[in-house]
Amino acid sequence: MKFLIMGCGRIGATVATSLWEEGHQVTVLDLDPDNFSRLPSDMRDEPGVTLVGDGTVSEDMIRAGIHGADVFVAVDLRDSRNALAAQKAKHIFHVPRVVCRIGDPSRQKMYGELGLVAVSPTDATSQMILGAVRSE
Amino acid sequence: MYIVVIGAGQIGYHLTRALLNAEHEVALIELDSKKVRDLEKELGNIIIRGDGSESRVLVSAGVSRADVLIATTGNDEENLGACQVAKHQFNVGRTIARFSDPDNETLFQILGVDVVVSSTQIILAGIEDELPVGVQAHYLPIRGNREIIRIEIPPRSLLVNNVLESVSLPPDTVVTAVIDREGQLKSLDAIIESHDEVIAMTTSDNTEALREILTGEG
Numbered sequence A: 001m002k003f004l005i006m007g008c009g010r011i012g013a014t015v016a017t018s019l020w021e022e023g024h025q026v027t028v029l030d031l032d033p034d035n036f037s038r039l040p041s042d043m044r045d046e047p048g049v050t051l052v053g054d055g056t057v058s059e060d061m062i063r064a065g066i067h068g069a070d071v072f073v074a075v076d077l078r079d080s081r082n083a084l085a086a087q088k089a090k091h092i093f094h095v096p097r098v099v100c101r102i103g104d105p106s107r108q109k110m111y112g113e114l115g116l117v118a119v120s121p122t123d124a125t126s127q128m129i130l131g132a133v134r135s136e
Numbered sequence B: 001m002y003i004v005v006i007g008a009g010q011i012g013y014h015l016t017r018a019l020l021n022a023e024h025e026v027a028l029i030e031l032d033s034k035k036v037r038d039l040e041k042e043l044g045n046i047i048i049r050g051d052g053s054e055s056r057v058l059v060s061a062g063v064s065r066a067d068v069l070i071a072t073t074g075n076d077e078e079n080l081g082a083c084q085v086a087k088h089q090f091n092v093g094r095t096i097a098r099f100s101d102p103d104n105e106t107l108f109q110i111l112g113v114d115v116v117v118s119s120t121q122i123i124l125a126g127i128e129d130e131l132p133v134g135v136q137a138h139y140l141p142i143r144g145n146r147e148i149i150r151i152e153i154p155p156r157s158l159l160v161n162n163v164l165e166s167v168s169l170p171p172d173t174v175v176t177a178v179i180d181r182e183g184q185l186k187s188l189d190a191i192i193e194s195h196d197e198v199i200a201m202t203t204s205d206n207t208e209a210l211r212e213i214l215t216g217e218g
Helices: A010-021 A033-038 A058-063 A079-091 A105-113 A121-134 B010-021 B033-046 B055-060 B076-090 B104-110 B119-128 B204-215
Strands: A002-006 A025-030 A050-052 A071-074 A097-101 A117-119 B002-006 B025-030 B047-049 B068-071 B094-098 B115-117 B136-142 B146-152 B174-179 B197-203
Touching (some): A002 A010, A002 A079, A010 A025, A010 A033, A025 A033, A058 A079, A071 A079, A079 A105, A079 B076, A079 B104, A105 A117, A105 A121, A105 B076, B002 B010, B010 B025, B010 B033, B025 B033, B033 B047, B055 B076, B068 B076, B076 B094, B104 B115, B115 B119, B115 B136, B146 B204, B197 B204
Parallel strands (some): A002 A025, A002 A071, A025 A050, A071 A097, A097 A117, B002 B068, B025 B047, B094 B115
Antiparallel strands (some): B174 B197
């Protein structure tokens, strides 16, 4: 499978590395090349794995191979960027599966209702912390 | 009307003032606290500091009773986010977004933003006024891949001295007005003269065909 991942922060890098280690074709897009240092060096050195570019801009999405992608993952820090990129991937480029990170729980619910797979780290992390606090 | 404006840049600020002058009720939302402090002296409590695509900020602006939300920031993603939250979480009847990247126009329309405005397009329309006759100016993109365009009839068009009914317009096309060179509105079945302006709504795919029909010399 071909995965296109926008954002090489901690979450993006972890997701990308796991998928790459499973043998999938992975391309990670980030505006800041320094962020690629989060990836293992042998992964980074593979041609086509990293690309400096803006995952919300059609031209860069095309350069990163969005036309052949099976899955698009938007895990930038900003909700609005993730929502724009994900909706572009879904409605303009018709990527079969689109997943995005939305920190604001009420927006996560809304985008879910609009047909995106929206994951909220806020909800997930809060639940884990509450679980840990209550088990004391 | 109650109008919520997102972004207190040049566009958002002047828009807010114009709306206030027209006696609308306005709330202006801006993320940058320095800008908010500067404008508070002039605008008072209608300016609210916060991220206009965040629900709780929109709640504090009373967005659920707003008639219109206008997102004017320089960030396409923030404008889209604000319009989607306003529409889907607060049932705002009409949302208007500014966009900068021309690629985003279609996406915004697909996603249900009611009016999408590009400053690039407005400037282009202004320049087109200075261009030779027969040039079409695109005024307003509308849902369903439609737009309102204006075409000036050149002197050698086959349509001159004929009525609009004598030509067959492309499908999905409605002529909404004909204006003569003095600026007077003409009846839609009046004889067309050179330099008349035809205002029509058509689909983006048909604009070129419509221009051919109205300006063609045969």
